[in-house]
Amino acid sequence: MLKIGVPSKGRLMEKTFQWFGARGIAMRQTGNDREYSGAVEGIDGVELVLLSAGEIPRELSAGRIHLGVTGSDLVRDKLADWPAQVAELAPLGFGHADLVLAVPVAWIDVDTLDDLDAAAAAFRAAHGHRLRIATKYHRLVREFLTKNGVADYQLVDSQGATEGTVKNLTAEAIADITSTGETLRANHLKVLSDGLIHQSQAVLFLARAAEWGAGDRATLATLCARLGVTPPADL
Amino acid sequence: MTAKAAIRQEAESLFAAFRAEGAVPVETDILQTAETLLDLYGEDIRARAYVTTDPLRGEMMLRPDFTVPVVQAHMAHGAEPARYCYMGEVFRKQDSPGTRANEYLQVGFELFDRTAPEQADAQVFALFARLLAPLSLRAATGDIGILMAAVRGLSTTDRRKAALLRHIWRPNRFRALLDRFSGRAPMPAARAALLDHLQKDSPEALTRAAGTLVGLRSPEDIAARARALIDDAATPPIAAPEAALLYDLLSLQAPARAALNHLRGITPMLPAIAPAVDRFAARLDALDRLGTDTETLPFEASHGRTSLEYYDGFVFSFHAADPSLPPVASGGRYDALTAVLGQGRSIPAVGGVIRPGLVARLKGSV
Numbered sequence: 001m002l003k004i005g006v007p008s009k010g011r012l013m014e015k016t017f018q019w020f021g022a023r024g025i026a027m028r029q030t031g032n033d034r035e036y037s038g039a040v041e042g043i044d045g046v047e048l049v050l051l052s053a054g055e056i057p058r059e060l061s062a063g064r065i066h067l068g069v070t071g072s073d074l075v076r077d078k079l080a081d082w083p084a085q086v087a088e089l090a091p092l093g094f095g096h097a098d099l100v101l102a103v104p105v106a107w108i109d110v111d112t113l114d115d116l117d118a119a120a121a122a123f124r125a126a127h128g129h130r131l132r133i134a135t136k137y138h139r140l141v142r143e144f145l146t147k148n149g150v151a152d153y154q155l156v157d158s159q160g161a162t163e164g165t166v167k168n169l170t171a172e173a174i175a176d177i178t179s180t181g182e183t184l185r186a187n188h189l190k191v192l193s194d195g196l197i198h199q200s201q202a203v204l205f206l207a208r209a210a211e212w213g214a215g216d217r218a219t220l221a222t223l224c225a226r227l228g229v230t231p232p233a234d235l
Numbered sequence: 236m237t238a239k240a241a242i243r244q245e246a247e248s249l250f251a252a253f254r255a256e257g258a259v260p261v262e263t264d265i266l267q268t269a270e271t272l273l274d275l276y277g278e279d280i281r282a283r284a285y286v287t288t289d290p291l292r293g294e295m296m297l298r299p300d301f302t303v304p305v306v307q308a309h310m311a312h313g314a315e316p317a318r319y320c321y322m323g324e325v326f327r328k329q330d331s332p333g334t335r336a337n338e339y340l341q342v343g344f345e346l347f348d349r350t351a352p353e354q355a356d357a358q359v360f361a362l363f364a365r366l367l368a369p370l371s372l373r374a375a376t377g378d379i380g381i382l383m384a385a386v387r388g389l390s391t392t393d394r395r396k397a398a399l400l401r402h403i404w405r406p407n408r409f410r411a412l413l414d415r416f417s418g419r420a421p422m423p424a425a426r427a428a429l430l431d432h433l434q435k436d437s438p439e440a441l442t443r444a445a446g447t448l449v450g451l452r453s454p455e456d457i458a459a460r461a462r463a464l465i466d467d468a469a470t471p472p473i474a475a476p477e478a479a480l481l482y483d484l485l486s487l488q489a490p491a492r493a494a495l496n497h498l499r500g501i502t503p504m505l506p507a508i509a510p511a512v513d514r515f516a517a518r519l520d521a522l523d524r525l526g527t528d529t530e531t532l533p534f535e536a537s538h539g540r541t542s543l544e545y546y547d548g549f550v551f552s553f554h555a556a557d558p559s560l561p562p563v564a565s566g567g568r569y570d571a572l573t574a575v576l577g578q579g580r581s582i583p584a585v586g587g588v589i590r591p592g593l594v595a596r597l598k599g600s601v
Contacts, residue, residue: 119452188448189449
C-alpha cells in the first residue's frame with residue numbers, strides 16, 4: 001500500500017481533501033470527526049494516514065509514509081539536507097505564509113540585515129550579551145543569517161506567542177511566520193526590508209527513504225498521472 | 236585489527252612524537268559548557284556541535300575541539316612557557332549525508348611562549364611537516380596578522396576599521412563592506428532611504444514618532460547608531476590607491492619568499508603593515524633554519540579566514556591530493572583567544588591538530 005500522510009485537522013486537511021478531490025481522488029475522514037482515520041476512493045492501493053502537520057516531515061524522513069502534505073517551511077527547517085531526503089511533487093497553492101525577520105518598529109536605524117548586523121555588534125558591546133532572536137525555525141533562520149553575514153546574535157527558542165518575546169524582554173528581535181503582518185504590527189514590530197527568509201506553502205512531498213516496491217511504483221505512476229505531476233526521475 | 240584500532244595506534248604514535256618534543260599530556264572533559272563556546276563562536280557552533288542538556292549544569296556541548304579547554308586549563312594553572320599535547324575524540328554534526336565523520340580522533344600540540352613567537356610558529360610548523368613528511372601532503376600557509384594590520388592602518392574612521400576587523404573571518408561580508416567603504420559599490424537604495432529619513436529630525440524625535448518602543452535595546456542605543464550612520468555617510472571613501480592595496484593583499488597568493496618580497500614592495504605605501512611583515516620575515520628565517528624551503532612553501536594572505544574565528548596570526552594546513560578530504564592537519568596562532576579566555580591575562584599561543592584517521596587512511600592501514 002502506498003501511504004499518504006495528510007494533516008489530521010483544520011483548514012490544511014480540508015484544503016488538501018479539496019485539492020485531491022478536484023483531481024478525481026476522494027479523501028475523507030471515516031468514523032466521527034474526532035477519529036483519526038480516513039479513506040481514499042477513486043484509486044486503488046493508496047492508504048490515507050492522518051497525522052499532525054508538524055510530524056509529517058519526520059515521518060517522510062523515516063520513510064514510514066511514501067507521500068505527505070505539509071508546509072515547505074517545516075520540511076526545510078526540520079530535515080537536514082532536505083532535497084536528499086524528500087522530493088517536492090507539487091506545490092498545492094494554499095497554506096501560504098512568510099517566514100520573516102522582524103524588529104521593533106521604533107528601531108529607526110534598522111531597515112536591512114546589514115543594519116541588524118551592525119546593531120547587533122553595538123548591542124553586544126553595550127549589553128554584554130548577543131542580540132537575541134526568538135524563533136522556532138532554528139535551522140532556516142541560522143542558515144539565512146549565516147548566508148547574509150550577520151554575527152553577534154543568538155537564537156532563543158520560542159514555540160508560541162513569539163511576537164510577545166520582545167516586549168517581555170526575552171528577545172530583541174523575532175523570526176516567525178506571518179500571513180497578514182497584523183500580529184507583528186499589534187506587537188510594535190516591523191519586518192526588515194530584506195528579511196523574508198522563506199515563502200512557505202503546503203506541498204505534496206515524496207519520501208525517498210520509503211520502501212518503493214514494484215506495486216508502490218505502479219500506484220505512484222497512476223497517481224501522478226491523475227494529479228498531473230511528474231515523479232522524480234532519480235527515484 | 237579493526238579500523239578504529241588502527242586509527243588509535245596511529246594516534247598513539249603521533250602522541251608519542253609530541254611527548255618526545257617535551258609536551259605535557261592534557262586531558263579535557265568531553266562535556267563542555269555550551270555558553271563559553273557559544274560566546275566565542277556564535278550561533279554557527281550550534282549547527283556544528285552536539286548540544287545536550289544537563290539538569291544542573293545547563294546546556295552542554297560534546298567537545299567540538301580541544302583548543303578552548305586546553306587554553307582554559309593553561310590559564311587556570313599553567314606555568315610558562317608551556318607545551319601541551321592531547322589525544323581524543325571530537326564531535327561534529329554533519330548536515331549532509333556523506334563520508335565526513337561526526338566523531339573522530341584528534342592529536343594536537345600547543346605551544347605557549349612569550350619570548351619568540353615567530354620561532355614558536357616555525358617550530359610547530361616544522362614539527363607537523365616532519366611527522367607528516369611520509370604522506371607527501373601539500374602544505375598551505377597564511378598570516379591573518381598582516382591582513383589585520385593592513386585594515387588597522389587604513390586612513391578611515393575607527394568605526395569602519397572595526398566593522399572590517401569584525402568580519403575578517405567572513406570573506407564575503409568583508410568584501411561587501413570594503414566595496415562600500417571604498418566607493419566601489421554604490422550605496423544600497425534601502426540605506427539611502429534610511430539616511431534620508433534620519434536627516435529629517437533628531438533620532439530621539441524620530442524614534443518617538445515611529446511608534447511604541449518595545450524591548451531591551453534602548454532609545455540611547457538607537458540614537459547612537461542613527462548618529463553613527465549619519466557620520467558614516469559623511470565619511471569620504473577609502474582612497475583608491477589604499478583600497479587597491481588591500482584588494483591586492485586579499486588575493487595575494489605566491490611562494491612564501493616571493494610573497495615577502497611583494498609585501499616589502501607595498502609596505503612604503505601601507506606603512507602600518509611593516510611590523511607584521513617583519514614578523515613574517517622572521518618566521519620565514521626561522522622556518523629556513525628548521526629545514527623548510529621557504530622559496531617553495533605556498534603562502535596565501537587569505538588562508539584560514541573561513542575557519543572558526545580565532546586565528547589571528549600565522550595559519551597553516553596540510554592537504555591530501557583528494558580535494559574531497561578535509562585537511563589532514565591544521566593550526567595557527569591564536570593570541571587573542573587566550574586574552575578572551577584568560578579574563579584579563581593573555582599569552583601568545585600557537586598550535587595545531589592532526590587527524591590520525593586520515594593519516595591511517597592515506598597510509599593504507601584502514
